[in-house]
Amino acid sequence: MYPYMFGGKISSYSVFMVIAIIAAVVLYRFLCAKKKTPDDVYNYYSTAGIVSIAAGILSAFLFQSVYNFFETGVFRLGGLTFMGGLVGGALCFILFAVCSRRPNIRRAFFSQAEIASVCVALAHAIGRIGCFLAGCCYGKESEHGLYFPAIGKKVIPTQLYESVFLFALFAVLLVFTLKDKPKGFNLIVYCFAYSIFRFVIEFFRDDPRGAFLGVLSPSQVQSLVFLACGIALTVLRIKKPELYLFEYRAENNVGALEKSDIENTVTDGDGSSAAAQEKTSPDTVSETDLTPSAENPTESVKDGITDKK
Numbered sequence: 148m149y150p151y152m153f154g155g156k157i158s159s160y161s162v163f164m165v166i167a168i169i170a171a172v173v174l175y176r177f178l179c180a181k182k183k184t185p186d187d188v189y190n191y192y193s194t195a196g197i198v199s200i201a202a203g204i205l206s207a208f209l210f211q212s213v214y215n216f217f218e219t220g221v222f223r224l225g226g227l228t229f230m231g232g233l234v235g236g237a238l239c240f241i242l243f244a245v246c247s248r249r250p251n252i253r254r255a256f257f258s259q260a261e262i263a264s265v266c267v268a269l270a271h272a273i274g275r276i277g278c279f280l281a282g283c284c285y286g287k288e289s290e291h292g293l294y295f296p297a298i299g300k301k302v303i304p305t306q307l308y309e310s311v312f313l314f315a316l317f318a319v320l321l322v323f324t325l326k327d328k329p330k331g332f333n334l335i336v337y338c339f340a341y342s343i344f345r346f347v348i349e350f351f352r353d354d355p356r357g358a359f360l361g362v363l364s365p366s367q368v369q370s371l372v373f374l375a376c377g378i379a380l381t382v383l384r385i386k387k388p389e390l391y392l393f394e395y396r397a398e399n400n401v402g403a404l405e406k407s408d409i410e411n412t413v414t415d416g417d418g419s420s421a422a423a424q425e426k427t428s429p430d431t432v433s434e435t436d437l438t439p440s441a442e443n444p445t446e447s448v449k450d451g452i453t454d455k456k
Contacts (some may be wrong), residue, residue, distance in 0.1 A: 149280045150297070163277025167270035168200060174269055178262045178324055184255075191252050192259040195243035196266075199236040206235020214365050218355070229271060230345070230369045257390045261333040265320040268337060272313035279306035287353040305352050309344070316340050331384050331391030338377030346370040 152159050175196060179189045208224050210231020216222040240263065244256040278284040282295050286303025293304045320333050349367045384391065 150282055159280035160277040160283070163273055163280070167273035167277070170273055171200075171266040171270040172196070175262060175266045178265065181325065182258075182262065182327075184259070184262075185251070187249075188252060188255045188259065191247065191249075192243070192255070192263075195240055196263065198243070199239040202239035203232035203236030207232030210234070210365075217365075228366070229274070230366045233267070234369070257331070257334075261331065261391070262324060264333045264337045265317065265324055268313055268317040268320055268341075272310050272317055275306045275310035275313065279304060279310070283354060284309075284352065285354050286351045302353065303351050305348055309348060312344055313341075331388060335377055335380045335384060338373050338380060342370040342373035342377065346374075 149159055151157065152162050172193075175193065176189075179193075204227070207227040207229065208231075211226040211228045212222055212224050213231075214228065215225070240260070241256075244253055247253055275284070282297040284306050285295055285298065286292065286305035288300050289303050290301060292301040294301050316337065320336065323329065323333055323336070346367050349364050349370075352364075
């Protein structure tokens with residue numbers, strides 16, 4: 148459609164890829180601030196996210212090259228595939244968590260992965276607009292489709308369909324995250340929703356993307372794997388919900404203990420606290436009780452018993 152921008156100097160796909168990455172990074176920062184993520188956790192996983200993006204891009208190149216090899220028998224780097232990028236990026240993100248020696252970082256993995264899934268959905272939705280402008284990832288020929296100059300015919304704009312779906316998925320995940328309920332289901336919803344959608348939309352695509360397992364495309368096979376991941380995450384969420392809740396409970400407990408300690412601390416100049424400490428018990432004889440009365444000067448008190456001389 149419009150493969151180049153800014154006077155034909157930069158590809159539209161590259162421009163929207165950069166926009167998608169920036170949007171994901173900014174959104175992650177915003178959501179972490181809303182969720183009151185501790186600074187050390189945010190710094191660690193934001194770094195993990197940047198490295199995972201780079202790993203995902205390299206993985207997208209590699210996977211597409213493998214697809215091309217299965218189809219042509221020639222291995223050469225060229226083209227990108229989102230599914231391959233998602234695999235590489237996710238594995239890198241997981242590796243960061245596993246390799247950390249700090250328990251609080253490892254415990255925070257699922258809570259941060261929940262936030263990351265929202266960012267991935269947004270970035271992917273924006274990226275598909277770049278695909279549409281570049282003229283790649285198009286659908287089958289249809290008289291009701293859109294005309295693509297690069298291929299010289301009307302085809303189904305599967306890129307736009309997928310972009311609309313991903314923006315809707317992003318909206319749902321964002322609501323889940325901001326309302327904090329249902330908690331711990333972002334990854335599950337993402338895996339189920341996108342794997343099913345991608346498996347179906349692949350039947351309507353007609354761009355070269357390699358062949359794998361007969362009638363199934365490589366992305367359809369990967370969609371089945373993601374569907375299985377969704378099932379596994381569902382079981383994990385039911386069996387071990389503390390994986391998604393522990394971090395923030397721990398933080399809140401620490402804060403409660405600190406607050407309690409402060410309230411129990413007695414400070415100089417706090418008249419009420421001093422008065423409370425000096426309050427005597429009923430069995431204690433005060434100094435005034437031992438002082439002779441002005442009306443009865445001969446009256447004295449000894450051991451709590453009054454005698455008259």
